[in-house]
Amino acid sequence: MNPAIEILDTEVLSDNWYVLRKFTYRIQRGDGTWETHSREAYDRGNGATILLYDTARGMVLLTRQFRLPTYVNGNASGMLIETCAGLLEEQNPEVRIRLELREETGYEIPEVRKVFEAYMSPGAVTEILHFFVGEYTQADRVSDGGGIDEEDIEVLELPFDRALAMIGTGEIRDAKTIMLLQFAALNIFA
Numbered sequence: 444m445n446p447a448i449e450i451l452d453t454e455v456l457s458d459n460w461y462v463l464r465k466f467t468y469r470i471q472r473g474d475g476t477w478e479t480h481s482r483e484a485y486d487r488g489n490g491a492t493i494l495l496y497d498t499a500r501g502m503v504l505l506t507r508q509f510r511l512p513t514y515v516n517g518n519a520s521g522m523l524i525e526t527c528a529g530l531l532e533e534q535n536p537e538v539r540i541r542l543e544l545r546e547e548t549g550y551e552i553p554e555v556r557k558v559f560e561a562y563m564s565p566g567a568v569t570e571i572l573h574f575f576v577g578e579y580t581q582a583d584r585v586s587d588g589g590g591i592d593e594e595d596i597e598v599l600e601l602p603f604d605r606a607l608a609m610i611g612t613g614e615i616r617d618a619k620t621i622m623l624l625q626f627a628a629l630n631i632f633a
Contacts, residue, residue: 447471451479461487486569491540492528493555493575494623495548496603496631503606503627504579505620506547507597508590518616524599524609525617528572536573544577547596549588552577558626563618574623576631603632 452467467481495504507524514521529543537555545551555577563572590596601609607624609615615624 456483461485483567484569485567488530488532489536489571489573490528490530491536491543491573491575492526492619492623493540493544493577494526494620494627495544495550495552495577495579496627497579497581498631499580501603501632502600503603503624504548504550505599505601505606505615507599508595513616523617524615524620526620526623528619531573537575540573540575545585545588546591547588547594548598549586550579550583551585552579552583554578558630561622572619574619574626576623576627603627 447470449469450466451469452465454465454467455462456465457463463483463485465481465483467479469477469479471477496502497504504527505524506527507522509521510518510523511521513523527540527544527547529539529547531539534542537557540555541551544555555575557573557575559574560571561574562568563570588596588598603624606615607628610621610624615621
């Protein structure tokens with residue numbers, strides 16, 4: 444742990460859906476002085492996401508579903524186009540993304556490749572997201588997908604160039620999806 448940071452107090456503010464904590468801590472500044480701060484951090488667990496691509500046909504597989512936080516923040520339909528993703532739920536990231544892939548998209552692919560990790564909103568959320576890519580073919584589809592329980596997920600197969608252009612038009616506004624499409628532009632469809 445960092446010797447320039449000392450956690451003084453941790454208070455649970457909410458433990459409803461995930462956990463919201465208030466931390467009071469001391470931090471040593473670059474000039475050697477110490478300051479005390481209080482910040483809230485939302486702990487929803489870590490997650491994984493994957494972009495499926497078919498280089499032979501120039502296609503990618505995405506999902507569309509309702510996301511309440513986007514709706515209450517100006518997304519008129521509340522629908523968001525995204526890469527397949529989910530929380531790890533204490534599982535290995537590769538194991539979990541394979542399960543999410545089958546549940547959400549209906550695909551099982553022979554190989555997934557981890558390409559990087561990123562904190563998605565480090566000013567307020569503890570989550571680190573594990574990013575994967577994987578090549579699929581139409582023969583890899585084993586079910587309709589669509590999610591489980593209350594999920595209502597639409598599977599979208601789009602030409603890669605169209606998906607990339609949807610970032611500029613605002614049709615794709617999900618950070619993890621933008622990151623993986625940009626990764627694909629530089630490393631897969633280059």
